Structures are given as structure tokens and as C-alpha cells.
Amino acid sequence: MNKHSNYWSWIRNTLIIGSLSVLVAVQWLPSKKLQLYPRADMMLDLFSDKNSGGNSYAYWLTNNQELVCDVEDSAIPAKYCGVSIKYHSQAEDESGDRYLGLRNIDLSDYDNINVDVVFEGPSTELRFFMRGTEATNGNDLSSAKFMFTYFEQKELHQVASAQLSQFSIPAWWLNRFYQSREDFRLDFSSIKEISFDIPSTAADGLYKIELFKVEAEGKWISNESLYASIIFIWLAYFSAEFCRYILHQKKRLTQSIHTLEQDVDELKHSASNDQLTGVLNRRGLLNSIEEHPLTGENHYLFVFDIDHFKQINDRYGHNNGDEVLRFFARQLSSAIRSQDIFARWGGEEFVLLSQHPHEVDAFNFAERLRELIYQQDFLLSNQGKQQHIKLSMSIGLTRINKDEVFNHAFNRADGALYQAKDSGRNRSQLAS
Numbered sequence: 001m002n003k004h005s006n007y008w009s010w011i012r013n014t015l016i017i018g019s020l021s022v023l024v025a026v027q028w029l030p031s032k033k034l035q036l037y038p039r040a041d042m043m044l045d046l047f048s049d050k051n052s053g054g055n056s057y058a059y060w061l062t063n064n065q066e067l068v069c070d071v072e073d074s075a076i077p078a079k080y081c082g083v084s085i086k087y088h089s090q091a092e093d094e095s096g097d098r099y100l101g102l103r104n105i106d107l108s109d110y111d112n113i114n115v116d117v118v119f120e121g122p123s124t125e126l127r128f129f130m131r132g133t134e135a136t137n138g139n140d141l142s143s144a145k146f147m148f149t150y151f152e153q154k155e156l157h158q159v160a161s162a163q164l165s166q167f168s169i170p171a172w173w174l175n176r177f178y179q180s181r182e183d184f185r186l187d188f189s190s191i192k193e194i195s196f197d198i199p200s201t202a203a204d205g206l207y208k209i210e211l212f213k214v215e216a217e218g219k220w221i222s223n224e225s226l227y228a229s230i231i232f233i234w235l236a237y238f239s240a241e242f243c244r245y246i247l248h249q250k251k252r253l254t255q256s257i258h259t260l261e262q263d264v265d266e267l268k269h270s271a272s273n274d275q276l277t278g279v280l281n282r283r284g285l286l287n288s289i290e291e292h293p294l295t296g297e298n299h300y301l302f303v304f305d306i307d308h309f310k311q312i313n314d315r316y317g318h319n320n321g322d323e324v325l326r327f328f329a330r331q332l333s334s335a336i337r338s339q340d341i342f343a344r345w346g347g348e349e350f351v352l353l354s355q356h357p358h359e360v361d362a363f364n365f366a367e368r369l370r371e372l373i374y375q376q377d378f379l380l381s382n383q384g385k386q387q388h389i390k391l392s393m394s395i396g397l398t399r400i401n402k403d404e405v406f407n408h409a410f411n412r413a414d415g416a417l418y419q420a421k422d423s424g425r426n427r428s429q430l431a432s
Contacts, residue, residue, distance in 0.1 A: 008241065015237055019230050029220055034110065036194055037214040041087050041103075047197075048081040049074065056081040056198075066210040069121075069198050082127075082197025083209065104134070107164065107188040110218035115151065116159045117196065117214075121207030124153040128162070131193040141193055146173040147186055150199070161217075164188055180386075276322055277329035280343035285351065288341055289406060294353070299400040300362040302352040303413040304332070304369075307392045307425040309348035316389075320380045324391065327378055335372055351410070359399065359430060366395045366428040374426060394420040398431035 036042075046058040046067060055072035058081050069081035088101040107130075119126045129148035131141045147167040151160050167186055174183060194214065198207050272284030280288065306312075306328060313321040325348065332350065336342055341353040356362040370393060377388040396417025400409040412431040420429035 031217050032220050034216040037085055043086045045084040047084055049076055049079050052076055054079055069207040071198050072204050078200035080197055080200055082195055084193055084195040086193050104190040104192055107191055107216050110216040112161045112163055112217045114159055114161045114215050114217055116212040117156050118210040119153055119156045122205040123202035125150045125199055127197050127199050129195050130191050132187050132191050134190050143177055144192055146170055274344040277326055277344055279329050282345055285343035298355050300354055300356055300397055301400050301409045301413045302366055302397045303417045304350040304393050304395050305417055306348040307394055316380055316382050363430050366397050370395055370428055392426035394425050395428040396420055
């Protein structure tokens with residue numbers, strides 16, 4: 001036993017020394033850098049609003065390093081002028097179109113952009129932006145994600161740096177190309193173009209931009225990855241220590257009893273709850289009614305059925321069908337009251353027990369639930385693509401008389417449900 005204790009003590013001391021050494025050494029590691037300008041596979045393009053009917057234009061002074069932007073207002077909404085840097089895997093194809101060989105640059109593992117640029121002009125800000133897209137060919141980048149930052153003229157007296165996390169996505173791009181919340185996220189994994197330009201709000205006049213160097217800079221290993229690795233190693237060590245301790249201890253009776261109670265609770269839960277949606281199943285509903293008889297007044301039974309559910313399964317697959325059932329259960333569960341009893345009866349059919357003062361109140365409640373489902377689009381994945389579909393449900397409802405057998409009330413509500421479906425679906429029907 002003492003021999004084993006010494007062995008584990010040696011491992012622990014080694015881990016302490018190793019962890020501290022790594023944390024100190026990583027601070028002295030040189031940063032990794034990726035040169036973006038100049039480089040052999042780059043292409044430089046000047047751009048301005050002159051081709052769009054504006055008055056601004058750009059031209060090179062002596063070489064492809066120093067350019068001038070002559071910025072002037074015009075009738076177009078926004079003036080612009082600058083230089084674009086793209087990258088290719090080959091100079092051009094047989095057709096002579098050099099843009100068919102464009103390639104993307106992955107900057108997702110970098111933290112900063114460093115620029116060595118001389119900037120002169122009436123205004124003090126120079127904009128730097130990047131466009132990202134997974135597409136590899138073509139010169140039309142109008143829909144590529146636009147991410148930008150500004151450099152002040154006073155920053156550019158020396159090498160200036162900007163953190164990638166501080167870049168922004170402009171509102172005009174989101175207004176035109178927004179599709180999901182993912183579009184709000186900065187993405188530097190497939191950069192197609194980097195550019196310097198004069199902001200549209202800048203004063204008119206001559207601007208000179210002289211490019212010397214642009215590079216991306218980052219760490220070989222991020223702090224998050226480093227800390228996560230150290231934590232993982234220590235968790236593994238403590239897990240091993242814990243297992244060693246458990247193996248040398250007798251199992252206690254209280255622990256066995258506690259484990260047994262948990263198993264019993266889980267079995268009860270599994271027996272009473274639907275595994276797919278998490279709501280009560282048929283047995284759970286009937287047990288709940290048996291434990292808490294409906295002695296009060298004005299109880300109503302609702303039966304819900306998802307319209308055309310078989311078509312969803314047949315067209316989009318059972319996995320999407322299961323997601324529809326989960327979505328349906330979540331939406332209804334969030335809209336009902338805590339004292340209501342909601343369950344999955346089977347297949348795409350759900351039931352609800354709820355109290356309401358009058359029939360009209362119960363019917364209006366059913367309509368609100370029906371509208372809740374119908375007003376929301378469901379997003380599913382079909383053959384690798386995201387697709388929105390419209391869901392609807394039909395509802396049958398009836399009042400449960402005091403001390404009435406549940407099956408009698410269910411048959412009435414189920415009959416009303418079939419009337420609703422026969423009348424065109426996506427409607428509520430009160431049993432007569």
C-alpha cells in the first residue's frame with residue numbers, strides 16, 4: 001500500500017512541476033504569423049465608384065505598392081475607393097481568366113491583423129475589411145460576408161494591430177443577406193479578399209495609401225486549448241485517484257440504497273413519460289387521473305393531431321418526424337398552465353386536460369394553441385439543406401362530466417377531432 005502511495009505521490013508532483021513549466025514556457029513561445037501582403041500568389045485590384053457612376057477613382061503612382069484615391073461626392077448613395085488583395089492557386093486558366101483560380105485563406109486560428117501602411121489624406125480613418133465565402137471561383141463577392149475595422153491615421157505611424165474579435169459586420173450586409181442567427185457570427189475560416197479603402201463618410205480629396213506589409217498573427221496554442229489540456233490531464237489524474245480510493249473501500253449500504261432509489265425513480269419516470277418528447281405518455285396520463293380524480297367542475301378534454309404527419313415522415317424521413325413531435329410537444333407545453341395535464345396519446349396524437357369556465361373559453365383556448373403552432377415555421381434538415389415547413393394541427397374537444405368514465409369523454413373528443421379533419425384540417429371542433 002505504501003509503495004502505491006509513493007508512486008501516486010510521484011505522479012502528482014510530476015504533474016505539478018510539468019503544469020507550471022508549461023504555463024511559464026508558453027509565454028515565451030514565438031507567435032505564429034501568416035503574411036498576407038506581399039506574397040507571390042496575390043492579385044491586386046484597384047476599385048472605386050467611377051464604374052458605378054460616381055466621381056471617385058483610384059490609380060497607382062509608381063508601382064503596385066503606392067496608390068492614390070481621388071474621392072469626390074456624386075449622385076450615387078455612397079462613394080468608395082480603395083485596393084483589394086485576392087489570392088490564387090494558379091495565375092490563370094486557359095481562358096485567361098485569372099479569377100477562376102482564386103482560393104480562400106483560413107485565418108480562424110489567428111488573433112490579430114498587423115498592418116504596415118502609410119496613409120495620408122483629409123480624413124483620419126482608413127478602413128480595412130475582409131470578405132469571406134466558401135466559394136472558390138469567380139470575382140463576384142457581393143454576397144460574401146463583410147467584416148471590417150478602422151485604423152486611425154495616428155496608429156499608422158508604426159505597425160498597427162487590430163484584434164479579429166473586434167471586427168464588425170455592417171448592418172447593410174445583414175439587411176441584404178441575413179438568413180439565420182449564424183450570420184451575426186464573425187467567420188474568418190474562408191477569407192477570399194482583404195482590402196483597404198476610404199470610408200464613404202470621409203471628406204472629399206486626395207488620399208495616398210502605401211502598402212508595405214499585412215500579416216495575421218496568433219498563438220500556436222490558444223489559452224483556452226492550453227488550459228483545457230491541463231485541466232483534462234488533472235481530471236484524468238483525480239479520476240484515477242478516485243477510482244483507486246473506491247477500489248480500496250467497501251461499498252456502503254446507504255450508497256446501495258441510494259442507487260436503488262434512483263433506479264426505481266428512473267423506472268417510474270420511464271413508465272409514465274414518453275421517451276421521445278419527455279411529456280406524459282398514455283399510462284402516465286391515466287395514472288395521474290387515477291391519483292387525482294376530476295372532482296371539480298368545468299374540465300375539458302382536448303385531443304390534438306398533427307395534420308399530414310405521415311407525409312412529413314414519408315417525405316423528410318422519420319428523424320425529421322421525431323423532431324417535429326419534439327417541437328410540437330415543447331410548444332404546447334410552454335403554452336399550457338402548470339395545473340393542466342398534457343400527454344402524448346400515441347403517434348402524432350396528444351391530449352390535454354384543462355379547466356375553463358365555459359365552453360367558449362375552452363374553444364378559444366384551443367384556437368390559441370392552434371394558432372401558436374400554425375404561426376411558426378419549423379426548420380428541418382433535408383438532404384444536407386435547411387428547409388422551413390409549415391405545421392398545423394386539428395383539435396377535438398369536449399367537456400368531461402363529473403365522475404364520467406374517461407374513455408367516454410375521449411371518444412367524444414376523438415370524434416370531434418375527426419370532424420375537424422374531415423372539414424379541412426387546421427381547425428378546432430367542439431363535440432356536440
